[in-house]
Amino acid sequence: MTESTSPSFAGLEVGQVVAEREIAFTRDMLVRYAGASGDFNPIHYNDVIAEEVGLPGVIAHGMLTMGVGASVVEEWAGAGNVSDYQVRFTRPIPVPNPGEAVVTVSARIGALDEERRTARVDLTVAHGETKVLGKAQALVDCE
Amino acid sequence: MPVNPDAAGRSYGPFEPYEVTRVKIREFADAVDAWSGAHRDVAIAQAEGFQDLVAPTTFAVVIAQRAEFHVVTDPEVGVDFSMVVHGEERFTHVRPLVAGDVITTTVHVDEIKQRAGISMVTTRAELVDADGAPVSTVTSTLAVREAA
Numbered sequence: 107m108t109e110s111t112s113p114s115f116a117g118l119e120v121g122q123v124v125a126e127r128e129i130a131f132t133r134d135m136l137v138r139y140a141g142a143s144g145d146f147n148p149i150h151y152n153d154v155i156a157e158e159v160g161l162p163g164v165i166a167h168g169m170l171t172m173g174v175g176a177s178v179v180e181e182w183a184g185a186g187n188v189s190d191y192q193v194r195f196t197r198p199i200p201v202p203n204p205g206e207a208v209v210t211v212s213a214r215i216g217a218l219d220e221e222r223r224t225a226r227v228d229l230t231v232a233h234g235e236t237k238v239l240g241k242a243q244a245l246v247d248c249e
Numbered sequence: 250m251p252v253n254p255d256a257a258g259r260s261y262g263p264f265e266p267y268e269v270t271r272v273k274i275r276e277f278a279d280a281v282d283a284w285s286g287a288h289r290d291v292a293i294a295q296a297e298g299f300q301d302l303v304a305p306t307t308f309a310v311v312i313a314q315r316a317e318f319h320v321v322t323d324p325e326v327g328v329d330f331s332m333v334v335h336g337e338e339r340f341t342h343v344r345p346l347v348a349g350d351v352i353t354t355t356v357h358v359d360e361i362k363q364r365a366g367i368s369m370v371t372t373r374a375e376l377v378d379a380d381g382a383p384v385s386t387v388t389s390t391l392a393v394r395e396a397a
Contacts, residue, residue, distance in 0.1 A: 111287075111297050129282055142273075142280035143311055147330075159331055168335040169310055173281030176306035185287035185294075186303040186345035192388075194337045244306070 111184025115223045115248035118215055124182040124227065125213045129174055130206040131166050131199060139170040153203070165198040171209065175229045175242055178211040183227070183246040194240035199233045209233050216243065223248045251395050252368035254361045256326040261319040262355040266379070267312045269350040274302045281305055294347075304346040310338070313374035313387035316356040320372055321391070326358070328370065328393050336369060337390040343383050351379040359388070368393045 113124075136150050145167055148155040153163045172193050179188055201207045209231065216228035229242035271291070278288035283305040286293035294302050321328040346352070353376075360371040374387040 127282075135280070139280040142277045143314070145314060169307065169338065170281065172338055173277075173283075173305065173307040173310075177281050177283040180283060180285060180306060185283075185285035185297065185305070186299060188306040188342070190339070190341045191306050192337070192339035195335050 110249060112187050112247055112249045113183055113225070115218070115220075115225070118218055118225055118248070120215050120218060123212060123214045125178045125211075127174075127178045127181070127211045129209050129211070131170075131201050131209055132206045133164065133201060133203045136164065136166055136170065136201060139167055139173070143167070143169060145169065161198065162200045164201055164203065166201050166207070168195040168198075171195075171199060171231060171238060172242075174209070175211055175213075175231050175239065176244065179213050179227050179229065179244045179246065182213065183244075187247050188244050189224075189247055190245040191243070193229075193242040195238070196240040197233070197236050197238045199238055207233055209238070213244075251327065252361060252363070252370060252393050253325060253327045254363060254368075256323070257358050257361045259320075259326075259358045260355060261323075262316055263353045264316055264319070267315065267352045267354065269304065269308075269346050269348055269352060271302045271348040273311070274304050274308065274348055277308050277311065278305050281307065299345070299347050301348040304348075306342075307340060308346055309340055309342070309376060309385045309387050312352055312354055312376055313356070313389065316354040316374050317372050317389060320356060320358060320370075326370075328391070332394040334392045334394070335389070336392045337388075339388040341386045341388075343385065346384060350384070352376050352384060353379075366395045368395075
């Protein structure tokens with residue numbers, strides 16, 4: 107027996123918030139993401155090198171921010187149900203040491219396609235008041 | 250040295266196949282705060298209709314970036330990696346990646362746009378499974394600043 111986890115298309119409304127999450131980015135998270143992804147660019151763990159290339163210090167991997175955004179969408183959509191996902195990286199997230207950078211993710215329905223039974227989920231990802239992703243959109247296959 | 254605009258249209262690969270493992274899926278799911286049991290427990294994944302553990306949405310970047318590495322380190326393309334900022338990324342999945350997949354990747358340099366000392370380099374990685382069936386397309390745009 108298989109149990110589909112796709113969300114139901116019926117009842118969805120444009121503008122509806124389907125998932126939200128607050129994540130505290132820490133240096134530990136960046137190291138963990140570096141290892142998991144294989145992206146060992148030192149600007150994500152070494153302050154000296156980050157400052158040498160003109161950054162305020164160590165910044166989060168854009169792909170970590172993008173990946174966390176997908177996880178928030180998946181929390182509603184179910185694993186394996188996002189068929190298309192795109193973002194623009196507009197602002198870096200400096201991650202202090204010690205300390206944390208609090209990132210908020212809000213996923214709302216941006217558009218609905220009745221024929222294909224897909225929902226476009228628009229993500230707002232912010233560090234404090236600063237939006238860090240632009241045009242962050244995920245396409246979700248619905249039942 | 251600026252990026253060479255004539256590198257647009259080049260292709261790299263296919264490279265040695267990448268084997269998607271349960272361990273790597275779990276590790277990646279932990280790293281991106283993905284909570285679904287289908288990333289961790291085979292029984293849950295199978296109950297949801299997947300052959301094995303299902304990868305998080307952006308897992309394909311692990312495979313794509315290994316292939317893109319050949320572009321950014323090609324001296325004839327001329328990317329100074331210390332001057333790179335990630336501009337855009339897009340995943341288009343035909344189906345989700347699952348543990349046990351053996352993925353072969355080819356990467357194409359689709360476009361190089363230059364203005365005001367910045368080169369925008371867009372690559373497209375095409376991921377296919379062991380049967381040659383398309384699985385995912387990963388499009389990535391890097392902004393490369395010219396050294397002052």
